[in-house]
Amino acid sequence: MQILKGAPVAAAIRDEIKKELEGCETKPCLAIVRVGEKQEDLSYERSALKRMSGVGIETKLFVFPADISMDDFSAEFAAINDDPTIDGILLFRPLPAQLNESQIVESIAPEKDVDGISSAALGKLFSGDKHAFAPCTAQAVMEIIHFYGIEPQGKRAVVLGRSLVVGKPLSMLLLNENATVTICHSRTASLPEVCREADILVTAIGKAKWVDERFVSEKTIVIDVGINVDENGMLCGDVNFGQIEDKVFMATPVPGGVGAVTTAVLAKHVLEAAKGRRALNSKGGKNGLSAD
Amino acid sequence: MQILKGAPVAAAIRDEIKKELEGCETKPCLAIVRVGEKQEDLSYERSALKRMSGVGIETKLFVFPADISMDDFSAEFAAINDDPTIDGILLFRPLPAQLNESQIVESIAPEKDVDGISSAALGKLFSGDKHAFAPCTAQAVMEIIHFYGIEPQGKRAVVLGRSLVVGKPLSMLLLNENATVTICHSRTASLPEVCREADILVTAIGKAKWVDERFVSEKTIVIDVGINVDENGMLCGDVNFGQIEDKVFMATPVPGGVGAVTTAVLAKHVLEAAKGRRALNSKGGKNGLSAD
Structure with missing residues (x-):
């Protein structure tokens, strides 16, 4: 029996990303959005922060108290959505009960939905769109x-x-x-x-x-x-x-x-999101990333 | 072997709709949008017009020449989308080559997408949303x-x-x-x-x-x-x-x-769309249909 380890798969994906980002002035940026201090979220967050930094992707960490109100969280999430320096958003779920999770999920900007959580992303995937971000x-x-x-x-x-x-x-x-x-x-x-x-x-x-x-x-x-x-x-x-x-x-x-492969895929999606967004925002630059 | 005929299935659906629409002042309305004169479109259209009228659903027929430009068709389609008297839209496809079909399909108002053609509708269906309109x-x-x-x-x-x-x-x-x-x-x-x-x-x-x-x-x-x-x-x-x-x-x-069942389902979806829309538009009325 052959054991299919994740590590070499992840390494190959990360090497690709590093190569592509070499010499880029502007780095792609992932926003990590966490509400509360759940152990499993913190563990995945540590791993994601380390992996992003390892391939040259910037991260911005947004942490909110577990009892944040829906109004406050909506406003904060909208600001992250609208922040032009952010290419992708990772939102830890499930959210606390007082937050309307489905409303938040559906509000995510489609071009930043790097974990494919909105029904828009799922709809594109379902339609066979090769550019859809899958979870x-x-x-x-x-x-x-x-x-x-x-x-x-x-x-x-x-x-x-x-x-x-x-x-x-x-x-x-x-x-x-x-x-x-x-x-x-x-x-x-x-x-x-x-x-x-x-x-x-x-x-x-x-x-x-x-x-x-x-x-x-x-x-x-x-x-x-x-x-x-x-x-x-x-x-x-x-x-x-x-x-x-x-x-x-x-x-x-x-x-x-x-x-072992999940955060490498996340990094790949953030890079793709950045390329998509920057190409839209600027006509110049070799690959659309250097001229933001 | 038991033969599963469609006619009694369709009749049961239509009876349900007729019962629900009995005594309603305002009737649900389906827009049928056809570009060109394809034989199969015309045949389905005749059947749909007859079936809608039979259950008390109104129809508005929009027919455009096969060589209509994208700009013109987009504007016409947007007007149909925005028309408050229209509850559901049936768009015959495929559209002629000069029209960007995917752009038109994605522009359809989700609440009027009674044939479930947009990726938004498909995404809701994929997510298991029981209120999604399936094709x-x-x-x-x-x-x-x-x-x-x-x-x-x-x-x-x-x-x-x-x-x-x-x-x-x-x-x-x-x-x-x-x-x-x-x-x-x-x-x-x-x-x-x-x-x-x-x-x-x-x-x-x-x-x-x-x-x-x-x-x-x-x-x-x-x-x-x-x-x-x-x-x-x-x-x-x-x-x-x-x-x-x-x-x-x-x-x-x-x-x-x-x-034999497809147009009965279409009628059912138009009724559901009308109930959803009118309930949104008015607070009064017994079932939201009588008070538009």
Whole structure:
């Protein structure tokens, strides 16, 4: 079995970005918007800040108290949206209950929506628009598939989970590359049998070690998007890796698989957003980034 | 085998609408926008005009010459969009080459997009928003499924075709009702085998009588969305009906199946659009329609 590690995939993406940004006077800029001090947000934030700086992307961190009112947060978010020096926005969710999350999400400027959270971005993705920003985690799965030379066309892909962050957008990305896509979920009958049909099985259900040997065959390429904590407090995926590792064709580990690629994709999207925006804002400059 | 005719489905939808509009002073109004004189547009238009009038929905017909310029058409379309007496817009496509179809489609007022053509409408559908207007043909398939008491939950649905008019939106509608959905297309390997797994098989590929007995089993419910012309000049579906009719559980005929339900769905969407809009425009009135 081949282990599909995320690190070399992320490194290759970051190298591309660094090369493209070499010699640029103006750097792309990502706004990170956090409400409150949730542990998981802080952890992802640290990783994102480090990764952006490593490739030459600037960041602006906006932190608001957990009890901020909707009026105040709307005004702050609108200002970030309108700030011409910001190319992309990463908004940590879920937001606290007093904030109307769907209203905030729909207000994000489409050209800055680098994590593909608005229904406008999802609509473009659904329409097969190649310029749509897919949610970073869904795109990270595709980056792994491409890096390891896996050809989706003609393959059967089974996506376990139908969230808007992974399952549904990833199904569209796989469909755009001509896979035959099956979307499974908690109400699917005979789930192990359906999953076993897959050439590419993507698990995104958030249940620790839930997917076992009954779900796979010797041809299966397993991409595990789950990030869970097991009974011993250790990070683990949706897949019982120990049980499937000798029985499948390829598999991503957790940690060190999809999760390792997400911030690289985020950086790539910020660069693309900057190129799109600066090209609109200025006619000069070699690549539209040097002449803001 | 049970034949799933469209006529009783459409009649039930129309009866609901008539009942709801009884005694309303103001009627919902559909704008039909046609560029040129294409035979298929004219045929659908005649049917739509008759059906709307039959349920008490008003229509305004806007016909433009096939060589209208983009500037002129944009201005005309904007006026239709802004006309407060119009609740829904049906735009015949494809538009002639000199018109930027995607720009026109994206300009349609979301609340009037009763055929779900804009990426905003598709994004809402993709997000699982129950208030999204699905494309009428995709919704017509769901109406047939509901009318005949077919329960999608836990069933395997295979959708053959991935267009934005039928295949993709219908996949989302089936997923919303907890079917396990597989999306197939021209690049799918072993297409007959994949289709034979279906409890519900929806064909939307536009190839006359292309789906034969190899694609079905005795449990298959076949919903044929295709409208094609066969070698004898007769209307037919994507399915070779004669070959499968003794071998499946249920099937829709062509003509007289899905196609017979589409304009009833259109009328239903116009009514919903009117209720949404008038409720916004006026605080008074029993159901928001009587007080415009």
